Amino acid sequence: xxxxxxxxxxxxxxxxxxxxxxxxxxxxxxxxxxxxxxxxxxxxxxxxxxxxxxxxxxxxxxxxxxxxxxxxxxxxxxxxxxxxxxxxxxxxxxxxxxxxxxxxxxxxxxxxxxxxxxxxxxxxxxxxxxxxxxxxxxxxxxxxxxxxxxxxxxxxxxxxxxxxxxxxxxxxxxxxxxxxxxxxxxxxxxxxxxxxxxxxxxxxxxxxxxxxxxxxxxxxxxxxxxxxxxxxxxxxxxxxxxxxxxxxxxxxxxxxxxxxxxxxxxxxxxxxxxxxxxxxxxxxxxxxxxxxxxxxxxxxxxxxxxxxxxxxxxxxxxxxxxxxxxxxxxxxxxxxxxxxxxxxxxxxxxxxxxxxxxx
Numbered sequence: 001x002x003x004x005x006x007x008x009x010x011x012x013x014x015x016x017x018x019x020x021x022x023x024x025x026x027x028x029x030x031x032x033x034x035x036x037x038x039x040x041x042x043x044x045x046x047x048x049x050x051x052x053x054x055x056x057x058x059x060x061x062x063x064x065x066x067x068x069x070x071x072x073x074x075x076x077x078x079x080x081x082x083x084x085x086x087x088x089x090x091x092x093x094x095x096x097x098x099x100x101x102x103x104x105x106x107x108x109x110x111x112x113x114x115x116x117x118x119x120x121x122x123x124x125x126x127x128x129x130x131x132x133x134x135x136x137x138x139x140x141x142x143x144x145x146x147x148x149x150x151x152x153x154x155x156x157x158x159x160x161x162x163x164x165x166x167x168x169x170x171x172x173x174x175x176x177x178x179x180x181x182x183x184x185x186x187x188x189x190x191x192x193x194x195x196x197x198x199x200x201x202x203x204x205x206x207x208x209x210x211x212x213x214x215x216x217x218x219x220x221x222x223x224x225x226x227x228x229x230x231x232x233x234x235x236x237x238x239x240x241x242x243x244x245x246x247x248x249x250x251x252x253x254x255x256x257x258x259x260x261x262x263x264x265x266x267x268x269x270x271x272x273x274x275x276x277x278x279x280x281x282x283x284x285x286x287x288x289x290x291x292x293x294x295x296x297x298x299x300x301x302x303x304x305x306x307x308x309x310x311x312x313x314x315x316x317x318x319x320x321x322x323x324x325x326x327x328x329x330x331x332x333x334x335x336x337x338x339x340x341x342x343x344x345x346x347x348x349x350x351x352x353x354x355x356x357x358x359x
Contacts, residue, residue: 002019002020002021002215003017003018003019003020003026004017004018004020004215004218004219004222005017005018006018006138006158006162006222006225006226014140014157014158015158016158016159016160016161016162017161017162018138018161018162018164018218018222019161019162019163019164020164020165020215023126023163023164023165024054024055024058024163024165025058026161026163027055027058027059027124027126027161027163028058028059028060028061030124030160030161031059031061031097032060032061034097034122034160036061036095036096036097036122037093037095037096038063038064038090038091038092038093038095038096038097039059039061039062039063039064039096039097039099040063040064040065040066040086040087040090040092040096040097040098040099041055041063041064041065041066041099041101042066042067042068042083042098042099042100042101042102042106042109042110042113043065043066043067043068043101043102043106044067044068044069044070044102044105044106045067045069045070046070046102046171047101047102047103047106047128048065048067050128050168050171051101051102051126051128051168051171052065052101054165054167054168055099055101055126063099064086064090066083066086066087068082068083068106068109070102070105071105072105072145072150072249072253072261073253073254074105075105075108075109075144075145076144076145076146077144077146077153079109079144080109080112080113080144083109083110083113084113084117087113087117092117092118092121093118093121094118094119094120094121095121096121096122097121097122097123097124097160098110098111098113098114098121098122098123098124099123099124099126100123100124100125100126100159101126101128102126102127102128102129102132103127103128103129103131103132103136103176104127104129104131104132104135104136104261106132107125107127107132107136107137108136108141108142108143108144108151108154109142109143109144110123111123111125111142111157111159112142112143112144112153112154112155115142115155115157120157122160123159123160124159124160124161124162124163125137125159125161125162125163126162126163126165126168127162127164127168128168128169128171128172129168129169129172129176129177129179129180130169130172130176130177130179130180130181130183130184130210130214131176131179131180131182131183131261131262132180133164133166133169133180133214133218134180134183134184134187134214134217134218134221135180135183135221137159137162137164138162138218138221138222138225139221139222139225139235140156140157140158140159140225140229141154141156142154142155142156142157143155148250148253148314149250149314149317150246150249150250151319152317152319156229156230156231164214164215164218166207166211166214169207169210169211170207174205175260176260177205177206177207177210178205178262178297178298179260179261179262179263180210180262181202181205181210181262181297182241182261182262182263182265182266182269182298183217183262183265184199184210184213184214184217185199185266185269185293185294185297186238186240186241186265186269187217187220187221188217188334189240189269189290189331189334189335189337190237190238190240190329190331190335190337191220191335192335192336193216193220193335194335195213195216196334196335198213199213199293200293202297203296203297205297221238224237224238231320233339234339236320236327236329236339236340237329237337237339238329239320239327239328239329240269240272240329240330240331240337241265241266241268241269241272242265242268243268243272243315243318243320243326243327243328243329244267244268244271244272244315244348244351244352245261245264245265245266245267245268245269246264246265246268246314246318247268247311247314247315247318248264248267248268248304248306248311249261249264249265250314251306251307251310251311251314252264257301259301262298263298263301266294266297266298267298267301267304267355269290269294270290270291270294270295270351270354270355270358271348271351271352271354271355272328272329272330272331272351273286273287273290273291273331274287274350274351274354274355275328275330275341275343275347275348275351276330276331276332276338278343278347278350279330279341279343279347280330280331280332280338280341281332281333282330282331282332282333283333286331286333286334290334291358295358300358300359302359303356303359304352304355304356306352308345308349308352311352312326312345312348315348325342326342326343326348327340327341327342328340328341328342328343329341
């Protein structure tokens with residue numbers, strides 16, 4: 001059994017473990033030891049069909065299934081109400097357990113529902129996408145979208161455990177697997193572990209090509225979160241690519257040019273590398289190197305046209321801002337992130353022009 005401990009001296013009561021290898025057997029042992037009054041498994045239509053059977057084979061405790069519709073557009077208060085109603089109808093209490101079986105939407109929202117129902121009961125994460133395994137399931141961020149803004153309502157609350165199993169990744173379509181790879185790339189660009197050349201050898205994103213990097217990527221995020229659990233300082237390095245990326249994802253959420261999270265973050269990383277080149281010393285070669293690799297993996301969204309005023313307005317709602325000053329994490333070099341960088345609206349729009357020029 002391999003596991004990573006996620007705890008620090010300030011949050012011992014909220015410490016938890018991230019399990020690898022035979023994690024579903026560990027999950028069964030965890031549930032049995034917990035002696036829970038009831039167990040609820042939150043799924044969407046995809047994880048109900050493709051992932052729930054794995055748990056059914058490995059879990060000896062009876063459970064109730066709560067199903068919601070997949071997709072970021074359903075990460076809302078309305079869906080939370082449906083989950084809370086299901087918990088109420090099934091007599092959930094503060095000794096219940098919520099099992100979030102799915103991607104980032106399931107993990108964020110299921111944890112939020114469990115942490116707020118009757119002032120909170122235990123939940124665990126079983127991430128089934130690459131994105132949720134290396135990002136959303138680790139770090140204790142919970143939340144939902146509100147009034148068109150991503151994760152605008154939420155809290156910090158750790159799960160009781162995380163169970164990572166790569167067999168779930170084989171159920172994913174290629175574009176979803178590739179979307180998660182964006183977060184592994186981000187972790188590599190902000191870290192000093194020197195694996196960037198190894199990443200660049202990956203030309204096709206498959207379960208086999210990315211699996212060797214998953215545990216190290218999770219360990220990196222966990223190390224950052226432990227040092228700054230409430231995102232007051234160092235944890236902001238994880239925001240690289242996300243200020244512009246989240247804005248683009250939100251902007252296109254209900255459009256015909258809908259972007260997956262990783263697709264938006266890939267564009268965001270290219271744009272923020274451009275800002276890094278102008279503001280924090282990233283070399284021309286570094287900008288070219290990163291941009292070329294990201295477009296090799298994610299392609300190029302031709303003529304990415306947006307209402308720039310609306311895009312800036314979305315960025316001004318980013319949770320890491322102070323007032324209306326848009327806060328960026330940029331790069332001095334690969335492995336050298338620079339926190340709390342400000343820039344002009346003009347330069348932000350130039351970065352989008354730079355992205356469009358790559359086509």
